[in-house]
Amino acid sequence: MQKVGDKGGAPIRVVPIRVVIDAMGGDYGPAETVKGALQGLQSHNIEVILVGDQQQVETELSRYDVGNSKVSVVPSVGKIGDDEHPLEGLRHKPKSSIMVATKLLKSGKADLLVSMGSTGASMASAVLVLGLMDGLERPCIGGPFLGLAPRTVLLDMGTNIDCRPQLMLSFATLGSVFAHKFLDIENPRIGLLSVGSEAAKGNRQVQETYSLLQESQLNFIGNVEGMDFFTGRADVIVCDGFVGNILMKFTEGFGTALSRFVEKRLASSLSPEDLAGVTSDLWQMTNMPRTMGGPLFGVNGAVMLGHGSCLAAGVAGAINTGVRCVQLGLVDSLREGLSQQHSETSIRVK
């Protein structure tokens, strides 16, 4: 809880949100995570717990004038790399930074976990330590993923590869709650990603999901197509993690290739400063998850994942997003949403 007492009209005393950060995570480790954490500290009323190799983290901290006591370091041993099998990694390295950090969240010593480390390890650790919300077999990843369409939420971005229709319905519920709370959209419009707008269009999975969504209490608007990420027809677009992951990586590659193209194309027409501004904006328009991170949906705790390639600004961006999710009580709302969905479904089944 962040806000304490005010029922009698007394002024609200805002307790700082405690953010635990896997300082060893990400391609650049403590050099960027510590810097990013301190940037986050400047923008919010938070306390930061940095989990990692004590010496490395303290060396990084010593570069800055930290001043107050809002930063603490909790030591850990080892790190789980992108190339390791997540579950095996967790078993062999029980004191790894991600495990120690997740346990701090679980114990109530932190309100929010931010990780730039291996997505697989962060997920596995969250599932093991925090547990999944009822009715899910895996967590999922999602959120707005395009600067060009910052209010369009995509779920799942790659966690669940072969999805049953019931799970697709859960994505829709989680996305609807997120769009409502985080983007402040009343009754978010849910679109099912397919190859045509008619109900009969799509593969078997989509056709079966279509029926479930139609029977649900969600504001289902029917199938949407690839171009509808840009038309604003839907607030939440649902697909399985296979399609979502391909789209996300496609977009990243597209953005990078495009920035290079534009850089070359405009080299003789713009000043170097203007050119840098334009290419940076283009990159931003196409690489949103690298700048704001995204929640790990479906686990019993506030976990924010950032892109491994993030520099400090990306770490701070993920902290921003996470702090807002905590302030909004997102995890509780997501759990309520799923629980409501399940009771509706079981009523229909009865």
Add this chain to the structure above:
Amino acid sequence: MQKVGDKGGAPIRVVPIRVVIDAMGGDYGPAETVKGALQGLQSHNIEVILVGDQQQVETELSRYDVGNSKVSVVPSVGKIGDDEHPLEGLRHKPKSSIMVATKLLKSGKADLLVSMGSTGASMASAVLVLGLMDGLERPCIGGPFLGLAPRTVLLDMGTNIDCRPQLMLSFATLGSVFAHKFLDIENPRIGLLSVGSEAAKGNRQVQETYSLLQESQLNFIGNVEGMDFFTGRADVIVCDGFVGNILMKFTEGFGTALSRFVEKRLASSLSPEDLAGVTSDLWQMTNMPRTMGGPLFGVNGAVMLGHGSCLAAGVAGAINTGVRCVQLGLVDSLREGLSQQHSETSIRVK
């Protein structure tokens, strides 16, 4: 056949390629198809047969100085719209432009069919009249689809939604032949679109296809990911039509949104002419199928499909692509490729 005799060292006499065009197809009908056909006529040694409402087509023709006799008109009655069920449309309108045009190809009175009309109707008509190559249940669409990656071929772009692994193998074969013939790539590298490069990554369909591709004679390089459309790792990227269609439409929407963004972002930095040039280039980089069309793979005849929204330049672009396919004898090579694939598979099965 386009080239006649030369075994004795005599000069090659090049017979014009006869291109039949569904003049009623596309969003703008004869106004653009006729104009585009005449543009195509200027660039190649071709004869053009325009199939459509005689009066409309002749009215359009009368706007131009056609001069020679390389253009003929074959009358048809009616047109099958995008909103019609293709097979029902063909049944109710046996003299529709697409049916008449396809029959001209079948009868040998034309070497190439170009259609900007309903993709469904063009496909259905081709399957009915020309027939499918052995081992396929449906034709497929593919080709390079990104100006940013003009030598990366994607198959299937949306014809086959639920695909068995054996069909995915056929896409790989067709793509390999196309990349070899059309893009002049020796032993094209085939990538299977998935969510990670390891063999175990991907949904069930991809995992099963992986094994088939590994056993095949194709130059299979393993799984590729969304960003690999831009890394040049593979010459041919194989996915089912569900994913391919979403990617293609996503790219179109992306390109349009991006052009708008860049137009606004650079409005104060560039002259109107330079700005128009840049946004046009950007559109071109992201909307390749609209400018060059693509072959309908797997039918027994050279059929080139263009985007419905094409203006004359797009029609001429599809003619260019088609003429090149005919000159290369693409249809025969595709048929041989599939036939070889099937004999390999049946040897393994025995």
